[in-house]
Amino acid sequence: MSRAGETGVQSALSTLRILEEVARRQPVGVSELARIADMPKSSVQRYLATLQQAGWLRIVDTERARWGLTAKPIGIGLRAAGEGGLREAALPAMRALSREINETVHLAMRDENSLVIVARRDGTQTVRTYVELGTIAPIHGTASGLSILARLPDAEVDAVIAAGLAAHTGTTIVDADTLRAEVAATRERGYAINAASWWRPHVAAIGAAITDRTGRPLAAFALSIPTVRFDPADAPRLGALAVAAADQVSDLLD
Amino acid sequence: MSRAGETGVQSALSTLRILEEVARRQPVGVSELARIADMPKSSVQRYLATLQQAGWLRIVDTERARWGLTAKPIGIGLRAAGEGGLREAALPAMRALSREINETVHLAMRDENSLVIVARRDGTQTVRTYVELGTIAPIHGTASGLSILARLPDAEVDAVIAAGLAAHTGTTIVDADTLRAEVAATRERGYAINAASWWRPHVAAIGAAITDRTGRPLAAFALSIPTVRFDPADAPRLGALAVAAADQVSDLLD
DNA sequence: CCTGTCGTTCCGATGGTTGGAACGACGTAT
DNA sequence: ATACGTCGTTCCAACCATCGGAACGACAGG
Structure with a gap:
């Protein structure tokens, strides 16, 4: 068929x-x-x-x-989310993070070459980013995804590249070497920056990975900010906050 | 077949x-x-x-x-949970409630004649009740279920009774008139009390319903307390807290 | 060496599956 | 009032996808 x-x-x-x-x-x-x-x-x-x-x-x-x-399906879905363990562990940190920066925070879980948005905390701004919970996002086209890739060994990054880099906007990274360079930059920086609307138009983001105790990335926080409000000069401060929150959750796991 | x-x-x-x-x-x-x-x-x-x-x-x-x-399945499950609206709205109240009484709080959503446990907040006690998220519980055999039944018109209570009252422990209410009396008592009281381990052995509970703006019950909070630690004299205080939290969430919906 | 269990693959007979056709009910445009 | 379109639902005979026993190699343990 x-x-x-x-x-x-x-x-x-x-x-x-x-x-x-x-x-x-x-x-x-x-x-x-x-x-x-x-x-x-x-x-x-x-x-x-x-x-x-x-x-x-x-x-x-x-x-x-x-x-x-x-x-x-609720029960099945909760089990897929690891009995909610990660989600539940992350929610308090998400709330705090969202309050601190007054922007939307997403929790994205990795599933192979995709991410699933499994939780959200909004800021109080009138203009907000919005993605429906349960949405599947590309790992190579989001700040969360990049922050996860940066925690993976090169072989696995190559596997993701080999699976194909689909374009979602005109700025999505579709070139293998460009992506590798971005991964390297993210590794050095500690967090990922998507200032060019790789996935959704008019949305910028900062991503920080959550890892299990072996250092393997399971999920990531993303600070989703409308491009019009995103100032690259803020990135270091936002990145540091995101990493701190992600690390805090990582420490809670097991 | x-x-x-x-x-x-x-x-x-x-x-x-x-x-x-x-x-x-x-x-x-x-x-x-x-x-x-x-x-x-x-x-x-x-x-x-x-x-x-x-x-x-x-x-x-x-x-x-x-x-x-x-x-x-995460995405499917989230949609089944109403895009997480109820759940997300209830979590803060659950946390506060759990902290206040230092006991486990469950959020149970109604589905026909059943409840699904969709969220949990634990207290800090060493001995805790535990049910896996996603578990299906009988509406007639739990404090949460009783609190929901108490907000339904008699006709719908009778429909639940007509569907059959399965026994889960030796103390589960299986008699129609006994259940109707318990529903009446719950209506008067404002919250439900399960002091006799109707569903799970050694677990007592206080239930309070969450309603939409038309007054229709959608879900309920349950304070799940090991029987050994449950003092009936505390019920009024716990019940009032549970009702207050449930009402607070009810007001948030739509 | 033998045994038990694992995951996987193959293939012919069979009966579960398919989807077109037709139904009554309803709402709307003529 | 009539004709029409769409809705959800039911039926049935022909067909082909499904079923499950059997056999495979790999592995672990006795």
Whole structure:
């Protein structure tokens, strides 16, 4: 079916696809899902019934049969987040950091070549950056990602490069050597700076990695600042604060 | 296949079953999963490959092929938790509450006739109650659940009763009229008391509901206290604190 | 050396899955 | 009032994806 012609239970893949679409668009109806996923309505209906039977979905609006998630995925998601250990450990530091600088702080967890935004603390400014929780971000295109790469051995950095450097804005680093240089600069600096909107337009960021006790990076804090408010001269101060907070959380782990 | 002979894509149900088992037991191998789920090893292997292809699982230990969750479920779980809105709104109050009484505070979200434990703040005591995040708890067998039932109209309480009152310990309320009386007492009191280990042995609890602006209960705080340390005379003070915290969060919603 | 268990791969028979077609209900434009 | 479009839902026969037993090499321990 798909070009990545692997083995795989087709019906299960389709069912999971529907699950993900419901998660993204809930509350949502059968026809809309069928259109989005380009599947027959009757098939989608069957997948929905299957997911309901498995306890993942339920009809949240009986009037017009809108589907939504049950609470079961919460438990699965929390386990994926390491029983919330990292998240819970990081939240206090995030709050303090956010208060100190009065800007949005994100917690991003690494998953292979991606990051997942798993927590956020906002500042009080009227103009704020915003990314939805659960969003997947590229590791090579974010300050958080760079701060993580900087803590990895060169071989793993090369593996990320080998996987391909997709462009997200006109300024995303897509050249291998440029990225290696940025990693080197980040290692020296101790924190990462994205002043050029690598990923999202008009957003600058400072990144600092959180490591386990072996020094392996698991996640990172990002100070997300609208470019219009970002002054490069502030970077050292912000960077030092971010690193201090990240180190504090790192020390809490295990 | 199962007695609840519904329609449903069998292979998808089996695949989801494997996903849940991996979530619960990660890191885990093929054979163990096959034993637990009572499925042929080759089938489990195929389901795992399917879930990997869908991006939900990956091999976390290449040496012995142990499977674990990717970060994708985190995003799904966060959306199930209402983009974290309730959770994020409740965490500060939970922290304050936990500090004040120096006991464990749980946040439980309602899902039909169940609760899901979605957050926890511990006190500093050596002996603590412990339930894993993501655990499903019965609404009729917990202080949090009772506090939620007390905010629901009688018709919905009856619906919960009609769904069946399963016993979890020898003291779980399984009689409809006893439960109705307890609901009435909770309504009058404003908070729920479980001093008899309805759900988990040796655990007492005080529950207070969190409502949306229409007054509908969405979740609840539970003060979870080992029975040995629980003094019924403290209930009014603890209850008042729990209600105050819950109300404070309720006011934050929307 | 033998045994048990691990993860992985293969393949023919089978029955679960598929999706077009049709239904009644509803809201809207004609 | 009529015609039309869309909604969610149900049914069924043909087909092909799925199933699971069997066998593989690798490994650890007795």
